[in-house]
Amino acid sequence: xxxxxxxxxxxxxxxxxxxxxxxxxxxxxxxxxxxxxxxxxxxxxxxxxxxxxxxxxxxxxxxxxxxxxxxxxxxxxxxxxxxxxxxxxxxxxxxxxxxxxxxxxxxxxxxxxxxxxxxxxxxxxxxxxxxxxxxxxxxxxxxxxxxxxxxxxxxxxxxxxxxxxxxxxxxxxxxxxxxxxxxxxxxxxxxxxxxxxxxxxxxxxxxxxxxx
Amino acid sequence: xxxxxxxxxxxxxxxxxxxxxxxxxxxxxxxxxxxxxxxxxxxxxxxxxxxxxxxxxxxxxxxxxxxxxxxxxxxxxxxxxxxxxxxxxxxxxxxxxxxxxxxxxxxxxxxxxxxxxxxxxxxxxxxxxxxxxxxxxxxxxxxxxxxxxxxxxxxxxxxxxxxxxxxxxxxxxxxxxxxxxxxxxxxxxxxxxxxxxxxxxxxxxxxxxxxxxxxxxxxxxxxxxxxxxxxxxxxxxxxxxxxxxxxxxxxxxxxxxxxxxxxxxxxxxxxxxxxxxxxxxxxxxxxxxxxxxxxxxxxxxxxxxxxxxxxxxxxxxxxxxxxxxxxxxxxxxxxxxxxxxxxxxxxxxxxxxxxxxxxxxxxxxxxxxxxxxxxxxxxxxxxxxxxxxxx
Numbered sequence: 001x002x003x004x005x006x007x008x009x010x011x012x013x014x015x016x017x018x019x020x021x022x023x024x025x026x027x028x029x030x031x032x033x034x035x036x037x038x039x040x041x042x043x044x045x046x047x048x049x050x051x052x053x054x055x056x057x058x059x060x061x062x063x064x065x066x067x068x069x070x071x072x073x074x075x076x077x078x079x080x081x082x083x084x085x086x087x088x089x090x091x092x093x094x095x096x097x098x099x100x101x102x103x104x105x106x107x108x109x110x111x112x113x114x115x116x117x118x119x120x121x122x123x124x125x126x127x128x129x130x131x132x133x134x135x136x137x138x139x140x141x142x143x144x145x146x147x148x149x150x151x152x153x154x155x156x157x158x159x160x161x162x163x164x165x166x167x168x169x170x171x172x173x174x175x176x177x178x179x180x181x182x183x184x185x186x187x188x189x190x191x192x193x194x195x196x197x198x199x200x201x202x203x204x205x206x207x208x209x210x211x212x
Numbered sequence: 213x214x215x216x217x218x219x220x221x222x223x224x225x226x227x228x229x230x231x232x233x234x235x236x237x238x239x240x241x242x243x244x245x246x247x248x249x250x251x252x253x254x255x256x257x258x259x260x261x262x263x264x265x266x267x268x269x270x271x272x273x274x275x276x277x278x279x280x281x282x283x284x285x286x287x288x289x290x291x292x293x294x295x296x297x298x299x300x301x302x303x304x305x306x307x308x309x310x311x312x313x314x315x316x317x318x319x320x321x322x323x324x325x326x327x328x329x330x331x332x333x334x335x336x337x338x339x340x341x342x343x344x345x346x347x348x349x350x351x352x353x354x355x356x357x358x359x360x361x362x363x364x365x366x367x368x369x370x371x372x373x374x375x376x377x378x379x380x381x382x383x384x385x386x387x388x389x390x391x392x393x394x395x396x397x398x399x400x401x402x403x404x405x406x407x408x409x410x411x412x413x414x415x416x417x418x419x420x421x422x423x424x425x426x427x428x429x430x431x432x433x434x435x436x437x438x439x440x441x442x443x444x445x446x447x448x449x450x451x452x453x454x455x456x457x458x459x460x461x462x463x464x465x466x467x468x469x470x471x472x473x474x475x476x477x478x479x480x481x482x483x484x485x486x487x488x489x490x491x492x493x494x495x496x497x498x499x500x501x502x503x504x505x506x507x508x509x510x511x512x513x514x515x516x517x518x519x520x521x522x523x524x525x526x527x528x529x530x531x532x533x534x535x536x537x538x539x540x541x542x543x544x545x546x547x548x549x550x551x552x553x554x555x556x557x558x559x560x561x562x563x564x565x566x567x568x569x570x571x572x573x574x575x576x577x578x579x580x581x582x583x584x585x586x587x588x589x590x591x592x593x594x595x596x597x598x599x600x601x602x603x
Binding site: 090 | 378447460462502505511512513514515516517519550552556557559560562563566567570574575576577
């Protein structure tokens with residue numbers, strides 16, 4: 001049973017408190033595929049409206065409500081440039097979900113997305129939920145990656161897949177909701193970190209080599 | 213005639229190795245001192261006083277254990293003793309704080325040396341009252357008793373454990389305190405957020421005290437931390453020529469505000485060394501990175517943040533950087549590093565360090581020959597100031 005955080009999730013109709021689950025989600029993908037636009041659209045509901053100079057898109061949190069659960073996403077952006085590629089495992093350590101983003105108008109970014117997926121499947125936590133996002137779907141006229149091709153790849157590898165557009169907001173909330181639905185919400189399911197702090201009990205890699 | 217000048221050689225390690233010695237380590241450097249301690253312990257063991265360094269209670273237990281398992285190897289003996297100690301501690305931690313004092317009345321010299329000064333305990337009491345004015349006296353008492361036993365436990369284990377074992381033990385202490393809060397009646401009215409703050413309170417006070425002891429948790433003896441600090445600092449000096457264009461970071465050096473933010477970020481990063489607790493160091497890293505985010509302009513993504521942070525680290529060349537990062541990694545509550553804003557920024561700092569360590573011509577997308585030329589240049593030519601370039 002997940003921990004209830006007092007005061008945060010009381011329903012007005014007096015129904016029992018909902019569970020609050022916190023998940024760490026990493027964003028992977030080449031720079032300029034629109035990783036940060038995607039997440040800003042999801043979190044702030046905006047696109048190219050950057051009046052506030054203090055907004056960072058590197059670390060953001062957003063809460064979504066499912067039927068009986070409140071899911072709090074903690075979104076960790078990663079540097080997409082090739083030269084920083086080898087550092088990615090430090091970010092996705094302990095992550096429960098990942099979105100790998102590519103640009104549908106650029107075949108190379110799809111190739112790199114496949115590399116991320118392969119790497120995640122090999123090195124990240126085995127229970128990690130991976131979603132593939134083909135961004136910039138508003139630019140369908142310049143499309144270089146076919147929907148069917150990406151869908152087939154996603155099916156083969158057991159990934160969630162959607163084509164998204166940070167500009168028109170198409171499928172942006174949907175992909176996060178789909179991830180939230182797929183994440184295990186009970187403590188027994190391993191990867192889930194109910195109320196945040198359960199991480200320390202079961203997930204911390206340090207506690208694995210106990211001398212008993 | 214006595215001279216006020218101290219010769220360089222007087223400061224060096226008594227053993228004659230390259231490093232500087234320290235009166236606290238009997239004039240040895242940390243490495244030689246540790247080796248000396250190990251030799252001393254071995255000699256003690258050889259003279260038949262295997263258990264002389266253990267408190268009396270444990271001595272009995274471990275004597276019994278030794279009789280029962282005389283065929284055990286030395287390694288297993290040590291493990292057994294450790295687990296006995298653990299059981300003993302588990303049962304005694306929450307009785308009275310005087311229980312912990314019992315331990316120090318043993319034949320062990322070290323425990324007496326490391327009696328926690330009253331001023332520290334008083335300071336902790338005051339801090340608790342200011343931060344948690346509404347919590348009950350029992351909560352206060354439990355938290356402080358836990359800090360006390362935590363400190364004594366680490367000091368006792370520091371000599372017999374490797375740093376990784378010690379780190380694991382500290383992590384278990386945090387988990388144990390959380391379990392205690394979940395099960396004890398004293399904490400039944402305390403909500404989840406306050407419990408998190410109480411864990412931070414315990415971490416802050418225990419680690420602040422331990423941080424001041426030489427070579428226990430910060431640059432612990434038996435690790436390479438000190439040497440790596442020096443290597444990292446030299447490496448950064450060597451890389452003083454690396455500019456923002458090499459790293460793909462778009463900073464505007466003509467903009468005075470931009471320069472101001474960079475210097476603010478640098479001073480926060482330098483301040484990391486002066487904070488004592490892991491939480492305090494993390495807070496500095498968070499403040500530094502917030503300046504770096506502002507420096508990148510909105511909306512700063514990781515594509516901008518990481519290169520700008522690498523640039524900041526190169527310009528700052530913070531003292532004892534590796535020691536600081538290792539200290540936080542080992543002894544901060546592990547959960548604070550896996551999640552949260554500070555954890556995210558700290559991960560970025562670790563990435564920056566790793567990038568600097570492994571940096572090659574390729575990772576700066578430049579010609580190998582040109583890179584080698586720069587690297588062969590004496591470090592002082594580079595200079596670290598970031599001022600408007602005269603064109």
